[in-house]
Amino acid sequence: MPLFCYPFVQESFSMKTKNTVKPRLFAVLLISVLLTLISGCQPVPNEVHLTGPTMGTTYNIKYWSETEQIPEDIQAKVDAELVHINKLMSTYDPGSELSVFNQSKNTEPYSLSDETMLVMNEAINIAKMSNGYLDITVGPLVNLWGFGPQAKPEVIPSDAEIVAIRAKVGFDKLTLSGNTVTRSHPEMYVDLSTVAKGYGVDRVAEIVESFGINNYLVEIGGEMRVAGEKLNGQQWRIAIEKPVTMERAVQEIISVGNNAIATSGDYRNYYEEEGVRYSHLIDPKTGKPIQHNLVSVTVVHPSCLIADGFSTAIAVMGKEAGLEMALQNNLSVLLITRENGEFKEYTTPGFESFLINKG
Template identity: 60%
Template sequence: MFSCGRDEKEIHLTGPTMGTVYNIKYVDTDLITANELQKLVDTELLNINQLMSTYIKDSELSRFNQWNSTEPFPLSNATLFVMQEAKRLGELSSGLLDVTVGPLVNLWGFGPEARPEKIPSDADIIAARERVGLNRLKLNVTSARKTHPNLYVDLSTIAKGYGVDRLAEILQQYNIHNFLVEVGGEMRLSGKKSNGQDWRVAIEKPLTKERAVERIISVGNNAIATSGDYRNYYEENGIRYSHLIDPTTAYPINHNLVSVTVVHSSSMTADGLATALNVMGKERALALANKNDLAVFLITRENDDFKEYTSTKFEQVVTVH
């Protein structure tokens, strides 16, 4: 699939990937044609999918998940790199970003197996927790090992961000330094638009049934990722069940933090952090952001209204329009 739109010398490439679409806008260069660049982009994204998708039955990650053994399983450098960052962010967030949480997500009805007939029992939750835990995933230079043979790893919280970073690296290899790369809402920006203006990004207002803008910002040469639970949830007996599961409790989150935006040099890191901070809730998220010098923008729902909170670093690196 190829789409190329020009705004003076600004080129737009788009196509399907990872169950969503990618968009790349960049200021034209003489080093590579739009057709050639799109081929490189599509090839790279196909490779990442074939490594890390849980929807492709014979992807590297799917084969690792089907490996019901505690023996080491050889993995590519790319998959190990993403797993290592997942482990690091898991430790940074005290276990709240946990790429092994899939059995609990499925149990609560937010995985491919769809919504359960009833809320899970305590016994079901205890059984699922036996198969969850980052400490059960051991990594070395060339392989990964499970300490529980049925451990299941899902990298969807950071794989799109990794894809964005890889596309940015491809652009930079061809001396393209004025660009916007986006995959399924995760973005990386660099330089300026063709008209010399900053790239602008809209942070969405966390509304369930309509789309509106909360803030328009510029983030310089950085990535930006947003995580929210305002569209993916269900209600039963007056209780709202979010798709974001707290691995430490095995239950969906129930606080009033509804949207987290993270600005970081790495899209993969921003992607994972946005999810982890969203699980945490406002107080802990702000404390972690300020302690670790992270640029974070939070939206809470308070008394049927939205309130904004920002970390110190966010004020330093972001321009609000």
């Protein structure tokens, strides 16, 4: 424990008294002073920043605590948990639990871990609430359009190819029971990437809290969860990016209290072919990239997993359907559309309290 007054204490013990008349009185006074100083020596809080690679991106943790913590212990536990999540749910790791399930072509009940089943159940719940616009079985369509582990297609998929793939897509073709999942088509492919980062943020936040830390910011690839306040006593402020491709700019600044925040949009991950823009967000109803003017969705929720899932669902749904669903489910949401060459914002009542002046 770093005692900022320790050098003074050491020096005090080495001092020689010139008072030979009352040495005992001097010693008593000296000990009394030293005890007072030592009792007042407390660790000085400082903000700690931990970072590392995960899920094809990076994680960042900022925290401070009035009790001393060993950052290396926290980071070791965080790193181990994130490696564990990847070994369960990554579609880029052919040896992950989810990849092995996808490769099995099994239509019998298949056992999965508690963690994978938890994430899958939450995703299915969001799928039901969003009328299927969040679909964890849409992976084959994502791959067909070149946004998954496979490379960009040499030619744009034909309608016949899309129809053939859609036959094995649909969250309603999955049956979850206890720790097992059953699929109705042997080539169904489950992709949890729309919610896995959010789940990772929640797990890291839980680890940080397990060390008795109540003031923190956890971020993975832009998805965040915050609690408490900054060391200077101010609330954590989060910038929502302006949905433009060629620059980094701020659209809004928000303060969300003890909550998570997730943003989805199509302005970064896309490609163009013969003047047509193809987004990585695939509409499971059509099997094609979205074509509407909703370009960014931000959701605030206590759970980053749920915020992550709803932000993706609404981004696929479009403004009208997305806003209606958000209002029906009392979600705190900011939607940004591109209308007549300009950005326009739409918010639900729950989100408005989070907005603060950018200045």
